[in-house]
Amino acid sequence: SQKIEQNSEALNIQEGKTATLTCNYTNYSPAYLQWYRQDPGRGPVFLLLIRENEKEKRKERLKVTFDTTLKQSLFHITASQPADSATYLCALVDDTGRRALTFGSGTRLQVQP
Amino acid sequence: DAGVIQSPRHEVTEMGQEVTLRCKLISGHNSLFWYRQTMMRGLELLIYFNNNVPIDDSGMPEDRFSAKMPNASFSTLKIQPSEPRDSAVYFCASIAGPDGNQPQHFGDGTRLSIL
Numbered sequence: 332s333q334k335i336e337q338n339s340e341a342l343n344i345q346e347g348k349t350a351t352l353t354c355n356y357t358n359y360s361p362a363y364l365q366w367y368r369q370d371p372g373r374g375p376v377f378l379l380l381i382r383e384n385e386k387e388k389r390k391e392r393l394k395v396t397f398d399t400t401l402k403q404s405l406f407h408i409t410a411s412q413p414a415d416s417a418t419y420l421c422a423l424v425d426d427t428g429r430r431a432l433t434f435g436s437g438t439r440l441q442v443q444p
Numbered sequence: 445d446a447g448v449i450q451s452p453r454h455e456v457t458e459m460g461q462e463v464t465l466r467c468k469l470i471s472g473h474n475s476l477f478w479y480r481q482t483m484m485r486g487l488e489l490l491i492y493f494n495n496n497v498p499i500d501d502s503g504m505p506e507d508r509f510s511a512k513m514p515n516a517s518f519s520t521l522k523i524q525p526s527e528p529r530d531s532a533v534y535f536c537a538s539i540a541g542p543d544g545n546q547p548q549h550f551g552d553g554t555r556l557s558i559l
Binding site: 362363365372373374375376377380420424431432433434435436437 | 448477479486487489492499500535537545547548549550551552553
């Protein structure tokens, strides 16, 4: 069966450190993978999209990698700040099936001052 | 620009009642997605539309759920009759175009509690 797995345990790090979140998938052949941020009581907000032929994508302090051999994406936040505390969701579209996003369950990041 | 607007933000009602959730798309967007989010199951796609036409409703849990797009900028999700297990946060999201790979713009959701 198809699965998108993110670490369900919260990630706690110190301010200034790099946070690394993992998204693993099975039985998908995604052409794209997206990352979203969700704050309590709010809808998810799009952060980054990476294509299957891109190894890495950056936006300010954010970096995403995409390894289609490992079937994994890593999401990095460098120089983390308490304001980065939120739940981060990965999402992908299976290019062989329905043309809509399927989301992972998300990982909660807590950045301690 | 106004984002995706959902109403109501909170709804508490007794089981058996009809519930109607509303969503206004971003101007110029023509694809709409309805999701449900719970702790147990995460964010699940219920149905999506392109140009007012339902494309995939395989995520709709059962016949008690129905969704419509009466015009290009507005959608409703109706539950009749409602049950306690329908309690969740319901989100809608929109994009411009039919390509599901585009970044989605979400509303802030309707928190639904069925007693």
